Amino acid sequence: MKMRKDYLALGLALALAGCGGGGKAVSPVDSTLSQHMDSAHDAVGLDRLAVAEQQYRAAGKRALARDDVTAIGDAGYNLATVQLDQNRPADALSTLAATRSALSLRGQTADDAGLDLVQAGALHRLGRETEAAGAAARAASGQDADITEKAQLIRGLIADDSGDHATLASVAAYFATLTGKVPDSWTADAREIAARNLLATAGSSQTAxxxxxxxxxxxxxxxxxRDMARTLGVAARAADRSGNAQAAAQLYARASQSARQAGDTAAADQWARQAGSAVAADPFVDPAPPARGK
Known part of the structure; x- marks a missing residue:
């Protein structure tokens, strides 16, 4: 995800926030708070998510000291997103609940599409699809175009996993309206949803x-x-549907290896089972520690 105004992530790329939870920023700027947010953003760019988590926590604590509703919202959103990127959806949900409580205490009670988006992603990871679908629908109705686009993607993923062909078709129709110059990440999402919709409706497996x-x-x-691995898994399904079992097995194996290195072990294990004997040994696996001498 890319985070809000800065980074959103789901293994869906979400967007991180600069400093905004719906309120108006307080001036002058707190340089310590800004430094924590900037350091966290840089750490995300280097895939140092544990460091980013530490910095977003520090930013949140500073935001509480400042009693700044905007910064509290952004720090909480970003922290939950990083936790989700580290495959800790339950922790992300706890952070989101606490962030909503802190915002409510300061008078912000309106729905927050960004928090709904991360919540949808976390619930989806936990297999709580009905709740996830509700959160994704709320996020999709917001005013931020980036959040709406990612929320629609999550709606499509949930619908496909749940066998809800009507919702999947409506999401495919939404993406079909995104014409003209759009970000590459949106084009990727559109193509994935189109492929999933074709497979769900017995359309052309070759096109999918x-x-x-x-x-x-x-x-x-x-x-x-993580998103790349997921779409390789969709390609494997399409290849299998096309009758090319060898290509499907190879694609499943590639998806499995990529997902494992991206930290998505559950998906990696599933795709490895579907790949069967096509799964190759990892040439970069860490060596076993040397045996201790007697």
Whole structure:
């Protein structure tokens, strides 16, 4: 996700926030707070998520000291997003609940599409699909175009996993309206949803395969590897549906290896089972520690 006004992430790339939770920023700028936010943003760019988490916590504590509702919202959003990126959806939900409580204490009671988006992603990871679908729908109704786009993607993923073909078709229709120059990440999401919709409606599996591979390539160039692995998995389904079992097994194996290195072990294990004997040994696995002498 890219975070709000700065970074959003789901293994969906979400967006991180600069300093905004819906309120108006307080002036003058707190340089310590800004430094924590900037350091966290830089750490995310280097995939040092544990460091980013530490810095967003520090930013949140400073925001509480400042009693700054905008900064509290952004720090809480970003912290939850980083936790989700580290495959800790339960921790992300706890952070979101505490952030909402802190915002409510300061008079902000309106729905927050950004928090709803991260909540949808966390609930989806936990398999709580009905709740996730509700949160994604709320996020999709917000005013921020980036958040709406990612919320629609999550709606599509949930619908596909749940066998809800009507919702999946409506999400595909939404993406079909995104014409003209749009970010590459949006194009990747559109192609993935198109592929999933084709597979769900017994459409052309060859076209679905092509769409999914295009999405994977775009995610690769955007350095969104969890999303890339997911779309390789969709491409594998399409290849299998096309009758090319060998290509499907190879794609599942590639998806598995990528997901494992991106930290998504559950998906990696699932795709490894589907790949069967096509899963190759990892040439970069850490060596076993030397045996201790007697």
């Amino acid at each position: 395969w092509q769409d999914a591979m295009q999405a994977a390539t775009l995610h690769q160039t955007q350095v969104d590897y």
